[in-house]
Amino acid sequence: MTWQFVGAALVGVGLGWGADRLLGSTKGYGLVVGGLVGSVLGLVAFIRSALKLLERKE
Numbered sequence: 001m002t003w004q005f006v007g008a009a010l011v012g013v014g015l016g017w018g019a020d021r022l023l024g025s026t027k028g029y030g031l032v033v034g035g036l037v038g039s040v041l042g043l044v045a046f047i048r049s050a051l052k053l054l055e056r057k058e
Helices: 002-023 029-057
Strands: none
Touching: 002 029
């Protein structure tokens, strides 16, 4: 489950970095936004997986 969070964050950072490069941005806003969005999505996936595991134990 931890890898879901880490993987989503890394994908978000990579997509943000790519968007910055594609658009020629030097500020790094895409990198920051991509990292935040990836982290949020990774956290949601982590929580969903944890809830599924808890349901199976009951």
